[in-house]
Amino acid sequence: MSVLTPRRLAVGVVVLALFAVPYVFSAYFTGAVASRALYLGLAAASLTFLASYGGIGSLAQTGLYCIAGFVMARFIVTNGVDPILAAVLAMAICVACGAFFGAISSNSEGIYLLMITLALGVITFYFFSQVPAFGGHEGINGVRTPGFIGDPVREPGNIYYTALIISIAAYALVRYVGRTAFGLALQGVRDDPVRMRALGYNVRLHRTLGFAAGALLAGAAGVLGTWHETRISPGTIDVSQTIQLLTIAVIGGLYRLEGAWIGALVYTLLDTYTRGLTGRFETWIGLILLAILILSPDGITGLAESLTRHVRRVRRPSRQPVPPAPSAPSETLTQSSALDPRQVAR
């Protein structure tokens, strides 16, 4: 196999293009669209990671995002902790909460898990909007950023590169973890928890650790998002925000990791440039979500994949259909047994 495959070439071009964004586009675009798309994509990636590798539909990711954001903001503003140290502490707490959420819900599967995680997410929202230690409804304003980021409004390039590097690292990390023994076992749990249990794997432990890993991504996104906005309030985690994250993941494709960032870019573009055109942005987002769920439940990446497959089949009719990429799960949203193994078990 040659070192320079078309696939690697494409990845290189995409990464180069991403690094060129602050030079090509305006400061406004870099700050309000590109940076925001990166950290929202990172948050959505935590959802996509759990769905595609663990078969876990989690709606608690927005809550975890906010746990990291709020804890860091409080450390920085109230306790005067150094921003980097505060971010590390906040992410540690976020991962601990994620593991705890996972331990609570890991005994459930499929639709039960979706409900329990939604309840956990909403309870997190009510917690932060009621507790005065975290500013109550007002939230926490004036969060300092570390020196290398500076003022995210005046110098959006810094926060953009930080978010980009963390996003690439997170993507690479998830792809790597997917090939480790833990990642393979997690995918086994996704495909058939009953068989994995029979083989001696601790299914609950794997799901709980999966949740902790997902919380790491959501926590990183929470830290970046709070630095970017320099403030955080409970409005960042109410149910409509949870749904926003879900919309992003579904638009991009729930079962492809890169779909999270693609969905976030599409969503942020729509949010920035069409919110003024229509009075009822939320209605349109709901309609778009509905259309995607009805027409192409695997989102944009799923659509692109089936298109390429179709084109290749037309070009080379004698060949076998191209097998899906190694990271793609064997079953998709349309065959929901992947997320509801009870139906298989019955």
Added chain:
Amino acid sequence: MRDAAGALRRRAPAVFAYALLAFAIIWVADKAFGKGFGLSGNGPQFVIVALNGLSLAALYFITASGFTLVFGLMRVVNMAHGALYLLGGYLALDLIQHGWGWWTAAAAAAALTGLTGLIMQQLLLRWNQGQDLRQALITIAVAIILADQMIVQFGGTPETIQPPGGLAGTVEIGLYHLQYPAFRVFIIGAALAVGALLWLVIRHTRFGMVIRAGVDDRAMTSALGVNVQLVFGAAFFLGAALAGLGGVMGGTVLSLAPGEDDKFLLSSLVVVIIGGLGSLPGAAVGALALGLVEQLSAVYLPSQYTNYSILLTFILLVVVLAVRPAGFFGRPS
């Protein structure tokens, strides 16, 4: 030795849960009756708080029974249930403002909400049965659209429905000479009636028999010549209508505003997670637990912790899931 240790480890969550429950009961009892049962103690306050908890539980039960009915039969988690609750309330408010009486408006609002649910089921959920995650996501999309359109139609300011004439005042409840809002007493009665009616329909009518058969084995029921689609449609109509009815009562006793839909979606979720999905007695137990915990914790927590009362809902959920992962009446998956 290892067996004993294993048994202890298995029982530990249950023992812990019962200890916690006992502690909570003693704590509340001490706060309520620590100064005696007389009028000078905190007894009267306890009675009012308990009644508040009961009427809230009744409201939760009416709303969540529709949620659990739909899930039990079709395995559809209707995430638009909270939006349907709010829709029912707003429809009744609108009709009353157009000069309808409370009772007719409530009936019409429940029927219209049921119709909305039926349309949603026929258009969006009928052709993808069995794909439960996709269906849940579709109902979320519907919830977004409904919530946003309700802001367009009814505005964002909180509004309240006036109770019907006969129930506007207060009644004497016969304890400590206390007066209590008649409408809240009515809600408790309405929840009992709804529960009894659903129980009778599900246990003792042909329709209920078909529903139970459909819950147990959809394909077999269909093969035996039952028009399962018709039953599904009827059940979805009923479930949505119960959400609408809950909205009318909630709008009368609490208020109607954007955000109430999320609140009641959460309460329905917590109620059925505690009680067990698809179980009517489970919904009753879950609603009682949630309503009482919410109201009692708001009053009986030490005052500096009152803001943390939401954590008690969380603890309730965690403890129940630790002891009974499928809820109190849920069948283990």
